[in-house]
Each structure stands twice: as C-alpha cells, then as structure tokens.
Amino acid sequence: MATQTVTRPKKNQTVEDKIQQLRQVYADAPQYVKTALENGLPAMLSDSSEEQASRSESAGRIGIRQGKVSELTVIAPFAPGGAKRLRAVLRLLNGNFRAGKKVGTLHNMRFVFLDNDTKFLFATAYDGEWDPYIEDFATKIPDDMDIIFSAFEGWPGIRSPKVKDWIAEHQIAADGWYVAHPDLTVAETAQMKRVGKAVDEFLDKISG
C-alpha cells in the first residue's frame, strides 16, 4: 500500500522536468484532458515552484500534515449489530458533539456509512501529531470513544494498550492534503475570534 509506483520528485528537479513528467503521466489521458493540462500548467507550475520544499509533512506515526493541521482517515468494518447501534446513537445526538470540543485539537470530524452499512469512514482534521492526538481522545472523551467505536470489528477499547495499533491498522494516509489556514490551530482560531470581537467592540465604542 505504501509502496509507490511513481518516483518522488527530486529536490533539484526543474520546473521543465516536472512539466515533462506531467505530460508523460497524462500521455494516455483523453485529449480534452491534455488540453486542460496544457492550460492548467502555468497555475500548477506556480504551485510547485513557489515553495521549493514539499508542503506536506508527516503527522507522526501515520497521516500527513500541512503546517499545524493534520488529517486522520480511518475506515473500519462494522461488528455485527454495530451499524444499527451507531446509526441510532448518531440520530439521537442529532448533530450535537460537544464531546468534540472537549478534545480541544479537533477542527472537524465526519462519520460516513459505507458499502451498505458494512464499513464506516471516520475522518478528522486535527492539530499537531498523531500520538498526542490519540492520547487526547483517550484521556478526554474515553467513554464517548467506546460508545462509538465499540461498533467496529476488533475494537480493543480506548483504555487498551492496543488501541493505537488498532487505529493505525485501519488508518489510510492521504496522498494529498490541503488546508486553507495551515498556521491556525483550533485554540488559535478561538483566540482570534475573541480578539476580533474585542476589536469590534472597541471600534464601536470609539465611534459611538
């Protein structure tokens, strides 16, 4: 899975080299795509030449990070009865996940039923590195984790020493990851909102 067929671009590769490689990669694509590629090359070229070094970094054990924000994508098979239970729980919560706030490093989180309720996709955007993130879940919302994840095959329990291996085993690292504001953690965003509000109040006062 991790073995990649295409060689990673070398550091000293010129933009021209990359264009050539992209043309090769798209050699057997439909004609309108080749046209799109030629039209799109200037923009892509500026994309990859603006910053020499790769912007994607490792999030630690598994997954990738842009700046301060990482991705976690897990797909797990349901245990018997698990899909029914989880669907009912999610329905009863009806969009309320204040547990997510408690974690403190969670930007967003989605729960998606796949393949006729046989598998489940759990995908989050979070701050920092893999290990402390999983530990945050384990220490801050252990019961919520077990209520949800006990729906899956082989879940060892959030307090089990095997839990990290279970998650890593079901995680699939993204090959591409974009974050609009890679420099902003959840905490910094909250701080920024408070500053914005205070500034607005201040401006109101001096103009009023």
Add this chain to the structure above:
Amino acid sequence: MATLTQEKTRSDQDLTVEQKVQKLRALYADAPELGTVALEKGLADLRREMAAPPRRENAGRLGARQGQVSEFTLIFPFREGGAKRLRGLLQLTQGNFQLADKVGTVHDMRFVFLDNDTKLLFATAYDGDWDPYIEDFQSKIPDALDILLCNFEGFPGLRNPSIKDWLAKHQVSADAWYVASPKLTAAETRRLERVGQALDEFLDKIGK
C-alpha cells in the same frame, strides 16, 4: 430512503430525553461489554447532548452542514491508468494546492487511495451550500478539475451539464458532522487573521 430517515428523525425528536436514554440502553444491550459500560458512564454527557436543540443541518442537494461549514465526501472508482496518473500528479505538485485558495470557500481537502488503488476518497470541508460550491469550482479552476477528475470512471467533463448529477452519484453524505468553529467561513478566518495582525502592530506602536 431519505424520507424514511427523516420521518424517523422527526419521531426521535418527539421523544423525551429519558425515552431516548431507554432507547440507547435497549440498543446497547447486545453491544460488546465495553460499549455497554461506556454508555452508562457517558450517560450524563449524552443526556446533555440529547437535550440540546438539533444542530444537524443540510448542505443543500447532499451532505451535512454545521453553521456555515459543510462536508463533501465522495468515493470515485478509478478508470484504467487513473490511479497512476493521479498519484503522479499529487507527487509532482508536492502537496501544493494553492489553486484551492482560488476557490476561496475550501477549508480543507484530502485525497485518499482506497482498496488497492481502485477507488479514491475525496473529502472536503467548505462554506455554504452544495450548488454554489460546485459552481465555484467550475468557474474558478475548471482545468485543474478536469486534470483531477478525468482519472475516474464516467467523468463527463467539468463543463458538461451532467457534471452535478455525476458528482451527486458518487457522494456519500455523512451521518454526522462536527465543526469546531461552525460560524467561521474561510473568508471570515482570513479577515480575522488580518485584524489580529493589525492589532499586534497597533499594540507594538503604542507600546513603544
């Protein structure tokens, strides 16, 4: 299917919190033990969540929304050679997606190869409703999207009138969606960042 779910949701909403708790207990009666135990321990929190007004909203045609921020989750089957091309493209652009900045409403975006490179999971967090979001992509970065999406089976071309139906066909709506700052659009985040910088400069000046 969709109407059935909605009717069930409505009937769940008429239940009292205690009735919901009873329903959860019944559901978890045959769960793995750690799930049943976690449910009892987590009930205080769950009661609060279930007593809160529903926060789940729709993003228009498909997908869930919380406040301003929506989720877009798609799984596409690769056409022949598509996985190799897309992997090559992602590697050559080295994690740079400044083109997504152009769209202006994207918070984050991930590309995950699934099932031995036969399928791709594409998941984004974005501002607002489904239709204008697709139209933003169409009008702002059509070539880049042709280059990405041509790797999937049946892609009609971004300028084709059937494109929205094709996308909808591959979308899997999340059953639950959490956003840490649901009121913050990507544009509002940029504005707040500027406010924060301006404030720092201001404080520097008066501190001198």
